[in-house]
Amino acid sequence: MTKKIKSLLGIMMALAMILSAGFGSSKVLAAGGNGEIEVTGTTQGKSYSIYKIFDLTQSGENVSYTIAKEWEDFFTNGAGKEYIADKNNEQGNLNPIVVSGAVKYINITNENIADFAKAALGELNKESIKKTQTKKALGDSVTFSGLELGYYLVHPEGATDKADGQNSIVSLTSTTPKAEVKVKATYPTVEKKVDKPTADIGQELTYTLTSKVPDTTGYSKYTFKMKDTLSKGLTFISKPEEVTVTIGSDPIEEHVTKKINGQVLEVSFDMLQLQDKVGQTITITYKAKLNKDAVITDKANPNEVTLEYSNDPKDPESTDTTKDNEKVFTAKVIVNKVDGKDQKALEGAKFKLKNDQGKYYKVDESTKEVTWVDKEEATEVETKIGTDGKATASFEGLAAGTYYLVETKAPEGYNLLTEEKVVEIKVTKENETVTAIIDGQATVENNSGVELPGVGGMGTTLFTILGGGVILIALFGLAKGKVKKGKELKI
Numbered sequence: 001m002t003k004k005i006k007s008l009l010g011i012m013m014a015l016a017m018i019l020s021a022g023f024g025s026s027k028v029l030a031a032g033g034n035g036e037i038e039v040t041g042t043t044q045g046k047s048y049s050i051y052k053i054f055d056l057t058q059s060g061e062n063v064s065y066t067i068a069k070e071w072e073d074f075f076t077n078g079a080g081k082e083y084i085a086d087k088n089n090e091q092g093n094l095n096p097i098v099v100s101g102a103v104k105y106i107n108i109t110n111e112n113i114a115d116f117a118k119a120a121l122g123e124l125n126k127e128s129i130k131k132t133q134t135k136k137a138l139g140d141s142v143t144f145s146g147l148e149l150g151y152y153l154v155h156p157e158g159a160t161d162k163a164d165g166q167n168s169i170v171s172l173t174s175t176t177p178k179a180e181v182k183v184k185a186t187y188p189t190v191e192k193k194v195d196k197p198t199a200d201i202g203q204e205l206t207y208t209l210t211s212k213v214p215d216t217t218g219y220s221k222y223t224f225k226m227k228d229t230l231s232k233g234l235t236f237i238s239k240p241e242e243v244t245v246t247i248g249s250d251p252i253e254e255h256v257t258k259k260i261n262g263q264v265l266e267v268s269f270d271m272l273q274l275q276d277k278v279g280q281t282i283t284i285t286y287k288a289k290l291n292k293d294a295v296i297t298d299k300a301n302p303n304e305v306t307l308e309y310s311n312d313p314k315d316p317e318s319t320d321t322t323k324d325n326e327k328v329f330t331a332k333v334i335v336n337k338v339d340g341k342d343q344k345a346l347e348g349a350k351f352k353l354k355n356d357q358g359k360y361y362k363v364d365e366s367t368k369e370v371t372w373v374d375k376e377e378a379t380e381v382e383t384k385i386g387t388d389g390k391a392t393a394s395f396e397g398l399a400a401g402t403y404y405l406v407e408t409k410a411p412e413g414y415n416l417l418t419e420e421k422v423v424e425i426k427v428t429k430e431n432e433t434v435t436a437i438i439d440g441q442a443t444v445e446n447n448s449g450v451e452l453p454g455v456g457g458m459g460t461t462l463f464t465i466l467g468g469g470v471i472l473i474a475l476f477g478l479a480k481g482k483v484k485k486g487k488e489l490k491i
Contacts, residue, residue: 035147035172039154041183042137046320047157047311048183049134050144053120054097054106054151058174065097065106065151070128075099079119083107108169117168120153124218124313131314149173158311158320159185160214161279188214190226190307192324197434198427199328201290201397202369204237207326209267209284209305213247213277218313222272225308226284228265233294233301234328236260237287243267248280290330292368296396297439300327329437331425332396333403337383337411340445345391349383349446350409353395354420356402361395370397380408398440400425405442414446 039048054065067075074080076099085107088094094105108116123129132152135142151171161184170179188211195206209226216222230236240258244251245267255270267284294301304325312318333353337346352375353361360378362371381393395403405421423440 033148035149036178037144037170038141038180039183040141042140042142044137044139047134047136048142049131049155049157051153052132052150053153056149070130074123083116113169118217121218125220147172154181156183156185158187160188161186188307188309189322190305190324192305192326194326194328198400198437199290199330200370200399201294201330205288207286211282213274213280215278216271219310221316222310223308223319224271225268226305228305230263230303231301233290234288234303235291237289243286246283247277294330297331300329302327330397331437331439332394333423333440334392334394335405336443337391338443338445340447345385346411346446347383347385347391348411350380352378352380352406352408354404354406368397398425400427400437410446413448
């Protein structure tokens with residue numbers, strides 16, 4: 001009988017401890033049903049959910065915690081077991097809780113709260129675990145209101161780098177109406193780069209996509225898929241098996257699928273099998289080129305990558321996306337041929353184009369691809385008068401740079417140029433990014449030469465006059481000689 005009385009007294013004392021206990025410095029008190037959590041540092045357009053882990057009951061100023069029904073298995077049989085202690089710590093500051101009729105202690109401290117949050121996130125994919133509320137951020141904060149007292153987990157949906165420690169865990173009790181959680185969550189991103197912002201048509205381009213291996217804690221299925229779509233003016237050079245994928249510094253072939261369908265490259269990852277590489281950089285590299293449909297000068301030739309990733313452990317089909325794009329520009333050199341005196345348009349002049357490596361432009365008329373060859377093999381263009389009245393010719397599909405016009409045939413009646421004409425294709429930039437390309441244009445003047453004599457023309461007359469003059473001089477000299485001899489005979 002004495003033992004029963006002692007046992008009863010022990011339980012009564014434990015209950016008294018529970019009723020008088022709070023959560024130490026981590027608690028924020030509010031009236032039941034009127035609790036409020038403000039989540040700050042949110043990302044506009046992203047969703048945030050809260051889950052109640054512990055229920056809280058109140059009697060006057062005293063509170064006690066019990067495990068929320070859907071979380072009982074987590075704390076009794078799962079990863080949450082290590083956060084329920086049989087005894088209080090040496091400081092005596094752990095909060096008591098009744099588990100399966102026995103008094104235990106909530107062993108969640110500043111030192112292990114980050115690990116606890118991660119363990120709790122691992123439960124979110126279970127059907128029994130229900131969201132308390134979900135809201136989409138319209139700005140840099142979102143507020144959950146009308147909450148019952150309890151201990152809550154804040155989950156930024158889709159985030160792969162969750163907040164640390166108490167920034168993702170908060171307790172509502174009965175003293176102040178609000179609690180604030182400052183989230184530091186980041187989301188999957190993808191970045192796209194090209195090695196040449198301007199290029200010749202047909203020139204090889206190397207594209208690089210980068211992202212990071214996400215933390216998939218809490219997911220039973222996780223989508224992580226990149227789709228890279230080329231515009232009409234671009235063509236893949238790489239075949240699917242030539243697309244390289246590395247994580248960190250290691251190339252990978254397992255748990256990744258690569259395929260190309262027309263203008264779309266798709267790379268998918270089984271991220272649940274790559275969790276030993278969380279946080280490491282994913283690098284995807286492939287090659288492409290500008291083709292005959294490339295936009296010249298007026299606009300860029302873009303391509304866009306879309307990363308699709310899971311964002312809700314409760315819904316395996318729910319995904320979010322993020323995008324990035326790159327642009328490649330190509331342009332042309334235009335030569336405008338005019339008379340050096342009156343600026344009259346001159347057609348019939350022929351030119352070749354040389355680059356700064358001493359090679360000459362050659363274009364394939366069917367593919368429009370540009371190669372650089374010796375002068376003898378080079379493409380020759382001829383100036384013709386267009387509807388605008390100008391005599392022009394052009395070399396199309398060129399990267400930015402310095403070029404040299406070499407005249408190979410002058411218009412009829414004009415001298416061939418003996419010097420090359422320098423012309424430059426330039427770009428405009430914003431923050432070191434090419435935003436536009438400017439055609440290289442050159443006005444080339446020719447001057448007519450001195451007209452050579454021809455049969456029946458002024459040349460005949462000129463020779464006749466010159467010949468007559470020579471004869472007159474000769475006759476004059478002969479006459480002068482005869483007069484001199486006559487004078488000598490008289491003497």
